[in-house]
Amino acid sequence: MEFCDDCGSMMKADDGIWECGNCGFTKPKGDASEYTVTDDQEVSEVIESSGETSLPETNALCPECGNDRALWYMQQIRSADESETRFFICTECEHKWREDDN
Structure with a gap:
């Protein structure tokens, strides 16, 4: 999903470009690999819990x-x-x- 740089509306994919249905702004679709999470990135995002609670x-x-x-x-x-x-x-x-x- 991509959002328009000009007006912030959601853009639609059309033949290799992103097109805003609201204001008509267009930009080329990026490579799908830039949105792919690698195993190294996924492992680095794991947060360990100490088991303690923060409830009063x-x-x-x-x-x-x-x-x-x-x-x-x-x-x-x-x-x-x-x-x-x-x-x-x-x-x-x-x-x-x-x-x-x-």
Whole structure:
């Protein structure tokens, strides 16, 4: 996919050239190899994870093990006019539960 240098619209491929349907700007199609990801490039893009989480921690009683610390996050799972749902993950047993606003 290519975008027009002049107006930013999406361009169409036509007989070896890119042509903008909005403003008529054209440019030659490049070699397909310039868009190909090599094995070396793909390997260099892998990001190693330390396994640590960046979720905040709070006081919350786990219903499974009784631990009083949990990681938490909020997520919109209902319609946009409803409040977000809070999810908790126990720091001890990793039990996950949710809390809705009533």
